[in-house]
Amino acid sequence: MAPPDDLVARAQAGDQTAFRDLYRQHVGRVYALCLRLTGNSGDAEERTQDVFVRLWDKLRTFRGESAFSSWLHRLVVNVVLNERRTTGRRERRVALAEDPDSIVGAQHAAPLHQSAGLSIDLERAIAELPEGAREVFVLFDIEGYAHAEIAELVGIAEGTSKAQLFRARQLLREKLAG
């Protein structure tokens, strides 16, 4: 496979084969983020597809001022949060809790070693978090965003982001302890 920079350049020029290779390289990261932000594998698949369609349109605007993966990461967050804002799919989380198979990573998680069970439980617990708390937890604790960035991305106050993070951690500790 061609080097990532070359793939990006070719895809920017409209080469769909290169774009498909870009998809293969990044789909795992994109899907993981979509899955954790939405808490639902069905939504995550839809958002992942949305992300790559959007990427095809936006790719020309990528100027290489940051790493492509960072730029794509930001695009994923924007696509997922925008979708959530426009459709307000809050009910999904209820369905998610009733359908364990749709929950995160049960079948995709890491290789089965000693910590695998904990990872699966953690993914499931994250997915069951209230939406606001889950988004902040995923962005802060898993993806490494700062509260100021999260506040801007999600459209909340920075203090709210901190409060949601505190709430998320507390809920997760309770779930995993139980």
Place this chain on the structure above:
Amino acid sequence: MNEDELLRAVGRLPRSIEPPRDLWPGIEPRLQRRRHWYWIPLAVAAVLALVVIARSIQTQPAWDVTMLAGRPLLGNTRLAASGRLRVGDWLQTDDSSRALIAIGHIGQVEVKPGTRLQLVAARRDDHRLALARGGIDATVDAMPRLFFVDTPAGTAIDLGCAYTLETDSLGNGRLHVTRGEVEFETGPRSSRVLLGAIIQTRPAIGPGIPYVEDAPAPLARALVAFDFENGGARAARTILALARAQDAMSLWHLLQRVDPTLRAMVYDRLAALVPPPAGVTRSRAIALDSRALEGYWTKIHNIQFRRIVLRGVREIDPRTGTTRRHE
């Protein structure tokens, strides 16, 4: 589980999770479709742009040109009978050809033999030709400052008039006003030319001092020496000595162009020939106060107008503009 254990567990979460199925088949058709949709508005925009361009070409301002004699050259085409002069187009006449240009709806220009000119602007507020060489007779019936002719020596600005403008191959020119008034300017230097008056123009210098068409030849020569031959104080004194009441227009311009030390002398001669109107004082005129100069100009303008218009009908006193009485 405490918070540290939780964060350690979070740190062990996989950064990448493969989706349960290949999502590409659901992406690829959307790329195709989006591409098509992407091009449709572009294609529509392109068609609209072409239509707009085509219409703008059709409606681009152009002036009618009529052949009067010979075969004038309009662009690269010999004019058979009539044509359209568009902005940027050149019209050229040879020794035996002449043409008539309609200046939009405000007047006309007769293009004399041996002339090369270009239509520079054809807007409602800016009707503009560039005269590279040759001569034109312009007749304009419109508000002042709508018709302009650029020449190598400056720009003739119509103030509601008729005039003849000529430029030779060196850029030296001559303007003769036969109706109304024309202003000719180059940068800060300008001359106001009344009907029945003439100015010489030179590239890099601009307009000379106007003189009436019946001015004595020595006076006209002295004016040329003052304007274009560094005649200085000597030429100025000659002008003052030769000037008559009819030449007040020339002295009015001279007042503003002589060395300040000579202004009083020029003013005194002008005032002796044509007494200043009420409100114009010597000190203000010498100081080139604009209101004083305008007041004096109005009187000179009125006298010159009556003198030319009533020529052959009544004898006009060139000092006052009133009918001269013979006792």
